[in-house]
Amino acid sequence: MENPYKAYPVRIDSIDVATQDKSLRTFKFVFLNEGDEEKFAYESGQFAELSIPGKGEIPIGIASSPTEKGFVKFTVFRTGLVTNHLHNMKVGDIMGVRGPLGNSYPLKDLEGKNIVIIGAGFAFTTLRSTIVYLLDPKNRSRFGNIDVIYGARNPGMILYKDELTVWEKRDDINMHITVDSTDDPSWTYHTGFVPTITETQAPKADENTYAIMCGPPMMLKFTKPVLDKLGYSHDKIIMSLENRMKCGIGICGRCNIGKELICKDGPVFTLEQLKHMPEEDT
Amino acid sequence: MGVEPGRLQFSWISSAESTKFVDVVKQVTESVKELGPNEKFIKKTVKVS
Amino acid sequence: MNETLSIRANIMKVINIDKEKWASGVESLTSTYRLFGPVKEDDSHNFKELKKGELPDLAYGNSKLSPKSAVFPPSEAMFTYSLDEKNENHHILNDVKKDYSPRAVLGIRPCDAKAVSLVRMNFDTKEYRDPYWMDAFEATTFVGLACDNPCSTCFCTSTGCGPFSEEGLDVLLVENGNAYIAKALTAKGEKLMDAAGFKTAGDDSAIAAKKAAAEAKITASIETDKLSEKVIMDLYDAPIWDDISFSCINCCTCTYACPTCWCFDIQDENKGLSGVRMRNWDSCMTPLFTMHGSGHNPRSQKKQRVRQRFMHKLKYFLDKYQKGIMCVGCGRCVQQCPVNIDIRTVSKKMNDYVAAS
Amino acid sequence: MDAYITKIKEISERLLKDGTVEAVIGFRQGTVPTMSEPCMIKRSDDVKDLVWDSNCRINLCNYLTNRKEKLAIVAKGCDSRNIVTHIIENKIKRDQLFIIGVPCKGMNDKNTGELQDNCGTCTHRNPVIYDELVGDLVEEQTDVDKYADVKKVEALSSDEKWNFFNDLYSSCTRCHACRNACPLCYCPTCFVDESKPQWVGKADDAVDIRTYHFLRAYHCAGRCTDCGSCEAACPQNIKVRQMTKKLEKDCSELYGWEAGLTLDERPPLDTFKVDDREDFIK
Numbered sequence: 010m011e012n013p014y015k016a017y018p019v020r021i022d023s024i025d026v027a028t029q030d031k032s033l034r035t036f037k038f039v040f041l042n043e044g045d046e047e048k049f050a051y052e053s054g055q056f057a058e059l060s061i062p063g064k065g066e067i068p069i070g071i072a073s074s075p076t077e078k079g080f081v082k083f084t085v086f087r088t089g090l091v092t093n094h095l096h097n098m099k100v101g102d103i104m105g106v107r108g109p110l111g112n113s114y115p116l117k118d119l120e121g122k123n124i125v126i127i128g129a130g131f132a133f134t135t136l137r138s139t140i141v142y143l144l145d146p147k148n149r150s151r152f153g154n155i156d157v158i159y160g161a162r163n164p165g166m167i168l169y170k171d172e173l174t175v176w177e178k179r180d181d182i183n184m185h186i187t188v189d190s191t192d193d194p195s196w197t198y199h200t201g202f203v204p205t206i207t208e209t210q211a212p213k214a215d216e217n218t219y220a221i222m223c224g225p226p227m228m229l230k231f232t233k234p235v236l237d238k239l240g241y242s243h244d245k246i247i248m249s250l251e252n253r254m255k256c257g258i259g260i261c262g263r264c265n266i267g268k269e270l271i272c273k274d275g276p277v278f279t280l281e282q283l284k285h286m287p288e289e290d291t
Numbered sequence: 292m293g294v295e296p297g298r299l300q301f302s303w304i305s306s307a308e309s310t311k312f313v314d315v316v317k318q319v320t321e322s323v324k325e326l327g328p329n330e331k332f333i334k335k336t337v338k339v340s
Numbered sequence: 341m342n343e344t345l346s347i348r349a350n351i352m353k354v355i356n357i358d359k360e361k362w363a364s365g366v367e368s369l370t371s372t373y374r375l376f377g378p379v380k381e382d383d384s385h386n387f388k389e390l391k392k393g394e395l396p397d398l399a400y401g402n403s404k405l406s407p408k409s410a411v412f413p414p415s416e417a418m419f420t421y422s423l424d425e426k427n428e429n430h431h432i433l434n435d436v437k438k439d440y441s442p443r444a445v446l447g448i449r450p451c452d453a454k455a456v457s458l459v460r461m462n463f464d465t466k467e468y469r470d471p472y473w474m475d476a477f478e479a480t481t482f483v484g485l486a487c488d489n490p491c492s493t494c495f496c497t498s499t500g501c502g503p504f505s506e507e508g509l510d511v512l513l514v515e516n517g518n519a520y521i522a523k524a525l526t527a528k529g530e531k532l533m534d535a536a537g538f539k540t541a542g543d544d545s546a547i548a549a550k551k552a553a554a555e556a557k558i559t560a561s562i563e564t565d566k567l568s569e570k571v572i573m574d575l576y577d578a579p580i581w582d583d584i585s586f587s588c589i590n591c592c593t594c595t596y597a598c599p600t601c602w603c604f605d606i607q608d609e610n611k612g613l614s615g616v617r618m619r620n621w622d623s624c625m626t627p628l629f630t631m632h633g634s635g636h637n638p639r640s641q642k643k644q645r646v647r648q649r650f651m652h653k654l655k656y657f658l659d660k661y662q663k664g665i666m667c668v669g670c671g672r673c674v675q676q677c678p679v680n681i682d683i684r685t686v687s688k689k690m691n692d693y694v695a696a697s
Numbered sequence: 698m699d700a701y702i703t704k705i706k707e708i709s710e711r712l713l714k715d716g717t718v719e720a721v722i723g724f725r726q727g728t729v730p731t732m733s734e735p736c737m738i739k740r741s742d743d744v745k746d747l748v749w750d751s752n753c754r755i756n757l758c759n760y761l762t763n764r765k766e767k768l769a770i771v772a773k774g775c776d777s778r779n780i781v782t783h784i785i786e787n788k789i790k791r792d793q794l795f796i797i798g799v800p801c802k803g804m805n806d807k808n809t810g811e812l813q814d815n816c817g818t819c820t821h822r823n824p825v826i827y828d829e830l831v832g833d834l835v836e837e838q839t840d841v842d843k844y845a846d847v848k849k850v851e852a853l854s855s856d857e858k859w860n861f862f863n864d865l866y867s868s869c870t871r872c873h874a875c876r877n878a879c880p881l882c883y884c885p886t887c888f889v890d891e892s893k894p895q896w897v898g899k900a901d902d903a904v905d906i907r908t909y910h911f912l913r914a915y916h917c918a919g920r921c922t923d924c925g926s927c928e929a930a931c932p933q934n935i936k937v938r939q940m941t942k943k944l945e946k947d948c949s950e951l952y953g954w955e956a957g958l959t960l961d962e963r964p965p966l967d968t969f970k971v972d973d974r975e976d977f978i979k
Contacts, residue, residue, distance in 0.1 A: 404932070591878070607900070678930035678931075680734040681734070
């Protein structure tokens with residue numbers, strides 16, 4: 010059995026500044042060793058530890074989709090020691106990727122269902138992975154209606170703009186893009202917070218409709234009652250959590266909340282499950 | 292604590308006293324060189340099992 | 341349980357070890373085993389790797405720190421790496437060569453051995469096997485020493501363990517006058533007895549009475565009987581935590597001394613252009629444990645951290661594995677806590693708590 | 698001691714009943730023979746839980762840091778000196794506090810049951826600041842050599858000193874009980890916990906352990922009252938006062954200073970006086 014703490018060596022293939030304020034960059038990695046990409050078989054919603062020897066590791070959601078081959082992609086917010094270092098790295102630099110880790114969005118179980126994807130800020134990464142997966146020609150027909158509500162602080166902070174534009178034009182996905190506020194007169198999409206937009210744009214709940222949510226705590230907090238109001242039952246609201254993690258494999262103990270280990274038993278939980286877990290912040 | 296006395300020195304130098312600064316630095320450098328390399332408080336590669 | 345018993349019944353062998361032959365037996369072990377055992381330092385004992393010719397000091401109550409370090413050192417190297425871009429393999433993790441040759445922990449107390457088997461559930465899961473802990477564990481033969489004189493803070497009999505408990509042991513030694521009665525409980529244990537040259541068949545009929553006598557000496561207990569029926573969120577929200585946590589100074593004494601605490605941190609440390617990725621014991625008592633990179637800390641308050649520790653030991657673990665609480669009743673935290681926070685008191689408060697309906 | 702506790706209970710009950718304070722910080726019965734547990738009593742009905750015995754060795758001033766409510770606190774001589782320091786350093790306000798002063802003849806060592814080492818040489822057994830005393834003042838010790846052990850260490854050569862402290866800290870597990878039991882160690886983030894950048898290595902490396910101990914001691918220089926909480930808290934029975942006492946001695950010899958005796962003067966290391974000694978400056 011392989012050492013689960015050992016990262017696959019990768020090379021940085023491209024770095025794209027993802028937002029106007031340069032706080033987010035998208036890194037595309039290619040695996041150095043043949044066969045590692047196959048071993049790193051992942052599903053949307055999973056994460057990986059980006060491992061920079063000499064600096065440490067950080068858990069980051071996988072932004073690329075399993076349908077995209079030849080690379081793996083992460084969008085990283087500059088915040089701590091490791092991410093700051095990563096933001097200063099160059100194309101061609103060598104580092105490691107360890108994973109895939111955690112569970113994924115239960116897309117297999119959602120076949121035949123309508124899905125509304127609600128995301129905000131830089132938590133959109135694994136949702137991007139999900140959308141790309143769902144829209145793949147081989148997959149699209151297996152799912153019902155797809156709605157996407159995505160909010161950012163302002164137009165400059167929107168991730169994956171080019172892709173959003175393309176998706177916007179398609180007729181097999183309903184995009185509802187919003188910003189908190191903008192003084193850009195040419196902004197043609199929604200203005201307002203995600204919960205507000207969800208209230209007016211999200212489809213009404215029915216037996217066949219599921220919501221997938223990922224975003225900052227405030228957005229989650231205020232969107233939950235909106236979904237309640239729309240009639241979504243809690244087993245149909247799927248959420249992704251984050252916590253401080255180190256090992257990513259449920260052993261080091263720090264991400265323990267209730268009887269779950271966020272890194273292994275999660276990060277994806279239904280709201281129904283979360284009701285039985287302490288919200289440590291309180 | 293076990294660090295040799297000569298390795299620590301306090302001096303009072305005004306920003307205008309450039310020559311004194313140079314002299315003090317020279318003198319401290321000399322005296323530290325005389326003591327040789329510091330074996331204490333120098334962390335070699337971290338010792339872990 | 342039944343399954344374990346039957347395996348034991350097949351292997352179990354009783355051997356008589358004359359105390360006069362103990363030293364030479366231990367000596368013979370050194371050719372095949374790295375030996376760990378209790379060593380007296382100042383006024384307390386701790387488990388250390390024994391030097392050539394050194395005998396474990398078996399005249400002891402229990403060690404100050406638990407013997408978990410024999411398989412889970414406070415600091416342990418995981419990988420090395422080079423940061424020198426001239427080096428072909430720079431920024432790539434290299435395995436660290438480790439000595440997983442057979443080792444034996446001599447004189448471990450039954451509570452600490454049971455703790456090892458509890459902790460194993462964390463390091464050996466169906467999805468992942470922790471190579472460092474498991475390789476060390478598999479290399480180790482645990483030779484236990486039954487407790488004839490438990491401490492006043494011992495409460496092992498109420499944690500599903502006991503002074504003569506065999507769980508997690510390969511050999512159980514019972515002191516009997518000038519001899520040890522040795523029960524070889526596993527194939528590993530038999531092998532070690534062979535290697536030591538301990539072959540004289542023995543008689544374990546004296547054990548039952550000694551066991552009963554030792555158990556009778558344990559008067560302390562922990563109340564846990566109603567914990568499994570409690571609802572996590574009720575206990576979590578119970579108004580008991582302010583009082584429980586008030587005195588806590590958030591040091592790591594309880595977690596470091598505890599044989600069932602396993603949390604660790606992963607750190608890279610560099611010297612020049614090379615470095616080591618290692619793991620170090622960590623503790624849920626420190627704010628850093630849960631501090632996010634953003635500076636946000638979901639458990640920034642002392643009360644939250646104290647609650648986490650006791651909830652994890654007494655409720656989350658119980659619910660997750662259905663194998664009892666994550667405590668073997670060794671009493672170290674009770675003895676060593678600088679402010680006398682007592683897990684037995686806490687457990688009682690949790691056990692007695694009834695949520696207002 | 699019986700008279701003391703009767704009085705402590707009486708005062709506490711009165712203060713809680715008449716609303717002078719919201720809570721009383723004192724000790725309650727421990728669960729092992731050599732321990733008493735610091736506690737906070739909020740209801741007058743619970744005053745009965747308070748105890749006073751020779752195991753009340755932990756410095757209760759530690760529990761005052763940054764508290765906002767009106768509090769009563771049971772204080773021995775050393776506790777009261779730390780309360781003075783706390784007031785000077787703006788960690789608590791004098792008018793928030795009702796100090797129940799306890800003249801003290803020393804606490805017992807938790808391991809040996811004999812008088813604690815620092816109590817044996819204590820020259821401030823009576824509270825230096827209080828609102829009410831629980832008994833008559835006790836006679837102060839005058840004929841004690843406080844620094845006999847420090848002088849022994851001072852007489853060693855550099856190498857011997859180095860080895861002395863190596864041995865002293867050899868069993869340290871870095872649990873930080875000494876720091877956390879110390880009323881002076883209230884930094885929001887201790888230098889050993891700094892992660893951006895990291896100041897001290899995290900392994901059980903002797904150099905890192907020593908760095909922690911000596912830097913902590915320096916941070917307490919001129920503030921330490923030799924209350925012995927650090928040593929009483931150490932689960933490994935390390936004589937951590939060997940380092941702090943040396944600095945206490947230096948402050949006494951260089952500045953004639955004893956910490957926590959007056960509210961009117963700041964510790965020598967955070968003030969400047971024209972007659973400060975400067976013969977160590979070349």
